[in-house]
Every structure is written in structure tokens, then in C-alpha cells.
Amino acid sequence: TGRYYASTKFMIYSIGGTLGMLLATQLIGYTTGTYEIAEIASRTGEWLSRSAADTAFLGISVGTVKALAFFGFFVAFAIKVPIWPFHTWLPDAHGEAPTAGSMLLAGIMLKLGAYGFLRLVVPFFPDVWVAKLPLIGVTWATAFAFLAMLGIVLGAFAAFGQNDIKRLVAYSSVNHMGFVGIGIAVYAMLYGTAYMAGNSAVSSASMVDAITATNGAVLQMFNHGLSSAGMFLLAGGLYHKTHTRDLSEYGGFWVKAPIFGGMFVFMSMSSLGLPGLNGFVSEFLVVRGAWPVFTWLTVISMVGLLFTGSYILKGIRAVLHGPFNLHWKDYRLEIERTEFVAVLVLGVFIFLTGLWPNWILETINASVTTLLNGIG
Known part of the structure; x- marks a missing residue:
């Protein structure tokens, strides 16, 4: 059945990614001698500067350990976001x-x-993000931004x-989380560049872009949680009344x-990013911060966003x-009373985030600034 297929696919993706992350965790812990996140981050320069030919684990070189650990974390968190093309489990689930x-x-x-990328993958592997990929000649951060753009x-x-109304909303999550991915890519690029230059913080020239894009990414995580939860609540309520998810019916x-x-309509406009509602603020911040770093990817x-409007209007019309x-x-x-109360709270x-985003942005900005000023 469809439910069996979706649950099996979800488990395969989740367990596969988690096993890679477990391997990466063990490799980093063995190499650095600790599993404390703050300790690992403070020793990043020490263990990344070791010769790639040094033996680190079971005869494996340090260079291979770095590559395996980065790849394990990258795939695990890319599945969870999800970043294109690791997204195919989401619509089925x-x-x-x-x-x-x-x-x-x-x-x-x-x-x-997304939290895993912000808290672990970028601080642990700043040099990898600005290293160029073989054959295609672009940095890991640029490649990540490209995948995020494709997701959008x-x-x-x-x-x-x-x-299917629920699959439509599910694919909208891939679309919206793409902006989170672009914000993270900006953070990774500028963080890695500062690290390779030997700086303890992102340069003042790039700090505004880094803070703006990363603030936007974190705020987009919060905003998407509000909008998507509301959309799924309404879609689910409609399904329970009609027992069909087919828009044509x-x-x-x-x-x-x-x-x-x-x-x-209200939740759809929030998801669309209508000015005055929450989605507009976070997407604007990501675009503003990413523009000087990944100009063409930001343009695309x-x-x-034009196609985002197309599927939103399709859903409303149908x-x-x-x-x-x-x-x-x-x-x-008609909407049930309990559903109405839940949607009203969201x-x-x-509205509050759309009209006065500083109520939460001040907290986000404090954490983001700490991240960008704590390199090495």
C-alpha cells in the first residue's frame, strides 16, 4: 500500500543518513579526543591542520577521515532538511x-x-566548504547553494x-527550505573564507551579508514551521471531512x-511570502544577504518565486x-472549532512576525553573531 511504501522509504532514508552521521561522529571523536561540540570547534584548527597523510583511525589517513566525516554529516542533514535531490521521501511521507x-x-x-548544518557541519569543516570540487571547479558552498536553488x-x-493537496503542500516545503539552504551556503562560504584567511571572525566587509543571510535562514525555519503547520492542518481537516485529497474533486x-x-487564503499568502506576513521578512533577508555572494543563483x-505564486494560486482556485x-x-x-483555534494561534x-519581526530576530541575531565571531 501507499502507506507501507512511504513508511519504508522514510525509514531507509532516515536510517541510511543516521548511520553515516554515526560514523562521522565516531571518526571526529576519535581524531579529536572528545565528543564535546565546543571542544571540537575549538580544536578545529588543530586537527584540520594535521598532515593528510597522518594516520588517524585504523590506518586511515587524516585526509580520508575528514572527507568521510564531512560527507557523513552532509548527507545525513541534507536528507533531513531536505535539500534537492535528497527530498524524494518527503512527499510520500x-x-x-x-x-x-x-x-x-x-x-x-x-x-x-538545518540546525545540524549551522551548528556542526560549518564550524567543524570550514576549510572544506571553500575547497573546490574536482571536475566542476566550484566550492562546496557554491554547490550547496546551487542544490538549494534547484530545490526552490x-x-x-x-x-x-x-x-493531491497534501503532496502539493509537501513540495512547497522543498521550495521554502531551499531559501534556508541558500542562507546556510552564504554562512558556510564567508565563515570558511575567514577561517582560511586566519581570522577569528568574518571580515567586517562581509559581516553584514553573513549575518543578514544567516538570520534570514533561521527566521525562515521558524516561519516555515508556522505556515506549513497551518497548511497541513487545513488540508488534513478537509481530508477528514471529504476523505479525498484530490484537488479535482x-x-x-x-x-x-x-x-x-x-x-x-491567509495561510497560503503566508506561505507565498506576501509583504506584511512572516514569509516575506525571512525570504527578503536571505535574498539580501545572498545577493553579493551568489548573485546569479539568487536571481534564479x-x-x-514566480512559480511559487503559481502553485499557491492553483491550490486556492481548486x-x-x-x-x-x-x-x-x-x-x-466548515472548519471545526478546535481547528479554528489552532490556526488562529498560528x-x-x-502577523506578529510579519509586522514586527524584531520580537524574535533579536534573539536569532545574538546567536548568529556569536557563531560568526567565534571562528577557530
Whole structure:
């Protein structure tokens, strides 16, 4: 069945990534002599500066240990974000998960991957991010930004092609988490550049870009948690009433469910990034910070926002507009009281963040500034 396939695929991806991360953790711990994150970060210069030919673990050279550890962390967290092309488990998992499961998956679990990049992969491997990949001649940070850009553009195309409402929202997560990926890539590029130059902090010339993009990435994590949780709550509530996720079977629901319709449009506009709502602030910060570092990738990502609008409007049109499907004339389609309260709570934070983002940005900025001033 679809649920068995989705759960099996989710387990394979998760366990595969986790095993790689476990190997990376053991390699780093053995090489540095500690598993304390702060200690490892403080010893980064010491163990990264060792000769690549030195034996570090079971006869494996330090250079190989570095490569294996970085790759293990990179793949594990790229799966969890998810970054394209490690995203294919997500639409299946969302499509078959219960409403509460989808809300937790999109609102919390995806952010763990981004946190892993910010807290572990960049501080532990600053030199790798600015090293050039063989054959293609671009840095790891640039390649990561490219994959994030593909997630934005292709995620929007994939969402537009869906007729399943939950899969549409799932692909929108790939689209929105792409902006988180670009922000992380800027952080990695400028952090790595400063490290290789022997500086203890990102240069003052690049500090504004680094802080802006990283602040935007972290804020986008928070904002996506609000918007996607609301969208999955509304989509799940609609499924429980109609027992179908097929957009072609909906239509004209605004007539019978005006409150649901208003909530659906509101959450859709939040996901779209309408000015005045939360999504606009974080995406603007990422674009502003990434522009001087990855100009062309940022331009293409902004073009991808046009396609984001396309799938959002497709969802609104399919559910709320058009002729009313008479099959549902005897069904209660209006939002339930408990659903309304939950969406209302999310809506308060969406409005608050859109109109006064500093209530949370000040906290985010303090942590980000500490990260960027603690190199080596």
C-alpha cells in the first residue's frame, strides 16, 4: 500500500543518513579526543591542520577521515532538511502521514537538518566548504547553494504539477527550505573564507551579508514551521471531512465554508511570502544577504518565486473557486472549532512576525553573531 511504501522509504532514508552521521561522529571523536561540540570547534584548527597523510583511525589517513566525516554529516542533514535531490521521501511521507504527523514533520523535524548544518557541519569543516570540487571547479558552498536553488525552482514546479493537496503542500516545503539552504551556503562560504584567511571572525566587509543571510535562514525555519503547520492542518481537516485529497474533486468550497476559505487564503499568502506576513521578512533577508555572494543563483531563486505564486494560486482556485461540486452539498465543510483555534494561534505569530519581526530576530541575531565571531 501507499502507506507501507512511504513508511519504508522514510525509514531507509532516515536510517541510511543516521548511520553515516554515526560514523562521522565516531571518526571526529576519535581524531579529536572528545565528543564535546565546543571542544571540537575549538580544536578545529588543530586537527584540520594535521598532515593528510597522518594516520588517524585504523590506518586511515587524516585526509580520508575528514572527507568521510564531512560527507557523513552532509548527507545525513541534507536528507533531513531536505535539500534537492535528497527530498524524494518527503512527499510520500506527508501524503500518507496523519495530520498531526505532517504538522510535526514540517514544523519541527525538517529544521533539525538545518540546525545540524549551522551548528556542526560549518564550524567543524570550514576549510572544506571553500575547497573546490574536482571536475566542476566550484566550492562546496557554491554547490550547496546551487542544490538549494534547484530545490526552490523544481520544488515549485513539482508542487504546481500535483493534484493531491497534501503532496502539493509537501513540495512547497522543498521550495521554502531551499531559501534556508541558500542562507546556510552564504554562512558556510564567508565563515570558511575567514577561517582560511586566519581570522577569528568574518571580515567586517562581509559581516553584514553573513549575518543578514544567516538570520534570514533561521527566521525562515521558524516561519516555515508556522505556515506549513497551518497548511497541513487545513488540508488534513478537509481530508477528514471529504476523505479525498484530490484537488479535482473539490471546487467552490468558499460558498459552504467561508471561514475555512479565509483561513486557507491567509495561510497560503503566508506561505507565498506576501509583504506584511512572516514569509516575506525571512525570504527578503536571505535574498539580501545572498545577493553579493551568489548573485546569479539568487536571481534564479527569485524567478522561482514566480512559480511559487503559481502553485499557491492553483491550490486556492481548486479548493475555493470554480463551480461548487454538488457531491458535497450534504457534507459539513466548515472548519471545526478546535481547528479554528489552532490556526488562529498560528495566525497571531504569522502577523506578529510579519509586522514586527524584531520580537524574535533579536534573539536569532545574538546567536548568529556569536557563531560568526567565534571562528577557530
